Amino acid sequence: xxxxxxxRYVMIALLYAIFGAATIFQMVRINYTPFAxxxxxxxxxxxxxxxxxxxxxxxxxxxxxxxxxxxxIGYEVGIDLKYVSDPESIAFAxxxxxxxxxxQHVFGLASTEKRADENRYFVLSSYVxxxxxxxxxxxxxxxxxxxxxxxxxxPSLSGLVWTPMQQRTYPEGTLAANVLGFYNYFSxxxxxxxxxVEEAYNRLLTGKPITVFLPNDPYLVEALPDIEPGASLIxxxxxxxxxxxxxxLQEALDWSGGEGGTIIVADPKTGEILGMASTPFFDxxxxxxxxxxxxxxxxxNRAVGSAYEPGSVFKAITMAAALDSGxxxxxxxxxxxxxxxxxxxxxxxYNWNLGAWGVQDMTGCMRYSLNVCLAYVxxxxxxxxxxxxxxQAFGFGRSTGIDLASEAxxxxxxxxxxxxxxxxLATNSFGQGIAVTPIQMVAAIxxxxxxxxxxxxxxxxxxIDNGQQYHVxxxxxxxxxxxxxxxxxxxxxxxxxxxxxxxxxxxxxxxxGKTGTGQIPTELGYTSTLTNTSFVGWGPADDPQFVVYVWIxxxxxxxxxxxxxxxxFKTVVEQLVVLMRIPPDHIRMQVASEQ
Amino acid sequence: MKNRILQAYKQAPWRIQTQWIGLFxxxxxxxxxxxxxxxxxxxxxxxxxxxxxxxxxxxxNINNEIAELTSSLARAKSVDNMKSRAEAMGYVPINPHAAxxxxxxxxxxHAELELAPPRVSIISExxxxxxxxxxxxxxxxxxxxxxxxxxxxxxxxxLQP
Numbered sequence: 001x002x003x004x005x006x007x008r009y010v011m012i013a014l015l016y017a018i019f020g021a022a023t024i025f026q027m028v029r030i031n032y033t034p035f036a037x038x039x040x041x042x043x044x045x046x047x048x049x050x051x052x053x054x055x056x057x058x059x060x061x062x063x064x065x066x067x068x069x070x071x072x073i074g075y076e077v078g079i080d081l082k083y084v085s086d087p088e089s090i091a092f093a094x095x096x097x098x099x100x101x102x103x104q105h106v107f108g109l110a111s112t113e114k115r116a117d118e119n120r121y122f123v124l125s126s127y128v129x130x131x132x133x134x135x136x137x138x139x140x141x142x143x144x145x146x147x148x149x150x151x152x153x154x155p156s157l158s159g160l161v162w163t164p165m166q167q168r169t170y171p172e173g174t175l176a177a178n179v180l181g182f183y184n185y186f187s188x189x190x191x192x193x194x195x196x197v198e199e200a201y202n203r204l205l206t207g208k209p210i211t212v213f214l215p216n217d218p219y220l221v222e223a224l225p226d227i228e229p230g231a232s233l234i235x236x237x238x239x240x241x242x243x244x245x246x247x248x249l250q251e252a253l254d255w256s257g258g259e260g261g262t263i264i265v266a267d268p269k270t271g272e273i274l275g276m277a278s279t280p281f282f283d284x285x286x287x288x289x290x291x292x293x294x295x296x297x298x299x300x301n302r303a304v305g306s307a308y309e310p311g312s313v314f315k316a317i318t319m320a321a322a323l324d325s326g327x328x329x330x331x332x333x334x335x336x337x338x339x340x341x342x343x344x345x346x347x348x349x350y351n352w353n354l355g356a357w358g359v360q361d362m363t364g365c366m367r368y369s370l371n372v373c374l375a376y377v378x379x380x381x382x383x384x385x386x387x388x389x390x391x392q393a394f395g396f397g398r399s400t401g402i403d404l405a406s407e408a409x410x411x412x413x414x415x416x417x418x419x420x421x422x423x424x425l426a427t428n429s430f431g432q433g434i435a436v437t438p439i440q441m442v443a444a445i446x447x448x449x450x451x452x453x454x455x456x457x458x459x460x461x462x463x464i465d466n467g468q469q470y471h472v473x474x475x476x477x478x479x480x481x482x483x484x485x486x487x488x489x490x491x492x493x494x495x496x497x498x499x500x501x502x503x504x505x506x507x508x509x510x511x512x513g514k515t516g517t518g519q520i521p522t523e524l525g526y527t528s529t530l531t532n533t534s535f536v537g538w539g540p541a542d543d544p545q546f547v548v549y550v551w552i553x554x555x556x557x558x559x560x561x562x563x564x565x566x567x568x569f570k571t572v573v574e575q576l577v578v579l580m581r582i583p584p585d586h587i588r589m590q591v592a593s594e595q
Numbered sequence: 596m597k598n599r600i601l602q603a604y605k606q607a608p609w610r611i612q613t614q615w616i617g618l619f620x621x622x623x624x625x626x627x628x629x630x631x632x633x634x635x636x637x638x639x640x641x642x643x644x645x646x647x648x649x650x651x652x653x654x655x656n657i658n659n660e661i662a663e664l665t666s667s668l669a670r671a672k673s674v675d676n677m678k679s680r681a682e683a684m685g686y687v688p689i690n691p692h693a694a695x696x697x698x699x700x701x702x703x704x705h706a707e708l709e710l711a712p713p714r715v716s717i718i719s720e721x722x723x724x725x726x727x728x729x730x731x732x733x734x735x736x737x738x739x740x741x742x743x744x745x746x747x748x749x750x751x752x753x754l755q756p
Binding site: 059061063065067070130172175219220221234461462577584587 | 637640641642643644645647648650651655658659662663665666667669670672673674675678688689691692694696698704707708709710711712729
């Protein structure tokens with residue numbers, strides 16, 4: 001027997017069952033529609049944000065631990081449309097405090113129609129200074145006070161937001177900028193080091209960015225993984241030496257009327273660059289003005305990026321090769337009877353003053369910087385094969401491998417080259433018809449100051465990575481000459497300076513060196529009266545601890561290296577010995593004799 | 596007769612009702628306990644999550660402050676500033692010939708500069724988050740209540756292959 005109202009109960013049960021089944025069917029269906037997939041994808045946006053965290057870029061120190069490049073905080077200023085209530089005040093404040101922002105433009109952005117289904121954020125300015133942000137904060141506080149007083153909702157900066165971010169800074173300003181390069185941080189994701197150490201060590205300095213998901217759900221929050229900052233670098237540069245070089249170079253250019261110049265100080269025993277000044281000077285804190293400072297093909301760092309005909313400083317290389325090969329010895333003489341050396345089937349070679357200097361030994365040839373004598377040594381004594389073998393052993397014709405970006409290299413013209421002429425051997429012997437960079441000259445000359453060894457020139461002394469410090473080991477790259485030849489050359493060039501009563505001599509310190517005056521080729525030949533003046537020297541002669549290379553380009557006060565570059569060398573060394581704490585020779589000898 | 600026997604062993608209706616009510620209440624208490632435990636752990640997890648976010652924010656702020664102070668210090672100690680401060684204090688560049696040189700035994704002017712922090716031995720590395728904050732309630736219950744503690748399979752003195 002069925003209970004009363006049985007059919008009604010069955011009907012109600014069926015209705016509920018159908019409703020339940022329809023609900024479940026709809027729930028399943030909704031999850032598989034394209035709309036549902038979009039909805040699910042959109043819901044993931046609200047679950048959190050995926051963010052790439054960039055580690056702080058490594059710090060760059062000088063050899064004494066002074067900071068040359070580090071990071072500071074800049075702010076990104078933007079408009080979060082969701083919270084904007086007073087577009088006029090935002091436009092007024094930002095156009096007044098931020099450069100290059102127009103009231104109408106900001107007002108337009110801040111007045112953009114809000115949509116409930118999306119968050120809209122507009123970046124107004126990046127890397128705004130802390131001082132400007134403090135002004136915004138003060139303005140915000142004063143607006144809040146005014147709102148309280150007037151019991152109104154305006155004025156308000158609500159919706160104007162600022163977010164801190166790290167930016168590259170160079171606390172020393174222009175100091176060593178040509179060595180450091182710069183970091184173009186404005187391009188954010190694509191930012192990278194440009195020129196100098198910043199470019200050469202970009203990957204090390206940058207570190208490894210990581211992408212993490214930052215959930216909004218507090219249940220899913222986890223501690224962020226440790227992010228190792230980029231490696232830090234300790235340079236071989238001494239900032240006090242660098243400062244002295246840059247000041248001296250600027251004074252030299254002011255005094256000589258030179259167009260540009262470079263001075264390099266290196267330790268010949270290790271290849272460490274202690275200072276490297278190059279014009280024009282540049283403030284990497286305003287790297288976006290780079291094109292104004294370096295128009296056209298102006299090299300960022302002349303010391304490594306500019307090749308030129310060095311002139312007579314190159315005679316030291318020719319003479320070293322001749323002595324080392326045995327082609328000549330210290331007592332070999334040359335009779336400069338006419339002041340002219342005729343290159344076979346070619347043109348004559350003259351001395352710098354067009355004069356004849358009579359019988360000279362090799363020291364005399366160097367002392368009076370006789371072109372004809374060096375042409376004779378290269379052609380008649382050394383020969384083209386040996387001469388170019390030595391040049392290659394000294395590192396000419398290839399990069400030195402210095403750890404700086406954009407090193408220039410001018411290929412060596414060799415006898416098996418179609419363009420090579422016998423005249424080249426003569427002119428190359430005294431530094432014409434051959435293009436070298438200042439750093440190539442420093443590396444080559446270092447062999448004379450370091451018992452015949454050429455050390456790899458480098459500017460990074462150590463790397464701090466992952467909390468550990470690694471030291472760069474000095475590397476020998478070649479032995480072009482013997483230790484005996486190196487000492488003979490040092491002695492010869494020290495005597496040359498002393499007998500010449502050169503403007504490069506430094507009281508109390510015996511130094512060796514050679515002047516150079518290089519003619520500048522034009523399209524019509526060597527027609528310009530302007531020259532490249534240079535001087536390379538090292539000391540103390542008995543135990544060389546520094547090599548100094550000076551190049552003043554196109555001076556107007558004089559065309560001679562002995563009158564322009566040699567006094568600059570003297571000024572540099574007088575200050576350098578103090579900064580390097582090198583006592584005068586007699587004190588060193590006294591201490592050595594007491595030991 | 597059969598009906599009478601059944602009736603003799605049948606429990607009183609009030610007793611059956613009491614048993615049902617008891618069972619229902621027991622279930623209710625169990626559900627309430629689990630809900631309470633779940634809420635408690637969820638609340639702790641949420642609070643920890645918020646604390647982590649807050650600490651991360653603090654770390655970020657401190658790192659920014661360190662960067663700011665480092666760059667300010669570097670600017671204050673820049674060679675131009677130091678030079679002008681020295682000159683203001685009456686110092687002048689030294690003449691090398693007027694300098695007095697002293698020999699200091701053991702002094703090495705070419706010694707390598709050590710800027711990396713000194714090495715320390717790491718005693719232990721603890722996880723940033725306790726495992727209880729990274730497990731679900733089910734995993735926690737399985738681990739702490741139902742999972743039998745591991746028993747040493749070998750008996751003392753027993754030979755092992």
